[in-house]
Amino acid sequence: MIDLNTFQIFADHLSNLKETSIDKRDGTPQYMTLSTRDAVNFDDVKEEYVKQLGVSEIPKSNDALFDDGKGFLVFVEFKNGFMDRPKQFAVPQIAITSWTPRGKNLAHGWSRRIYP
Numbered sequence: 001m002i003d004l005n006t007f008q009i010f011a012d013h014l015s016n017l018k019e020t021s022i023d024k025r026d027g028t029p030q031y032m033t034l035s036t037r038d039a040v041n042f043d044d045v046k047e048e049y050v051k052q053l054g055v056s057e058i059p060k061s062n063d064a065l066f067d068d069g070k071g072f073l074v075f076v077e078f079k080n081g082f083m084d085r086p087k088q089f090a091v092p093q094i095a096i097t098s099w100t101p102r103g104k105n106l107a108h109g110w111s112r113r114i115y116p
Helices: 042-053 085-099
Strands: 014-016 036-040 064-067 071-078
Touching: 036 042, 042 064
Parallel strands: none
Antiparallel strands: 014 036, 036 064, 064 071
16 A cells, blocks of 8 residues: 655645545536545645746646555546547546656656546
8 A cells, every 4th residue: 555645745635536536527516436545636736836946838638546555556537528539649648647747758658548
């Protein structure tokens, strides 16, 4: 098990999967899950991190990060609605930029289809 609280930036943005899944686009909040599993709001982590860097180009990020209880960290990207091919391609790219410094592709040779 990995204690995400040991990293201050994660501890400052603790939430749960339900709250990190909220979609407010249409004015009426919709949740992609009702799970109350503890998670880090990774969008908020990204915002705080890039503010410190003072970068002009803001990278994309996953919605949530949680420990699966078996020693693995899991990134979650919630999507509401139809995903065309460009969006399907973008989801793994979001994962890569979420866990690599400044979006550098350190995942050479790593890929995993995470959409249907």
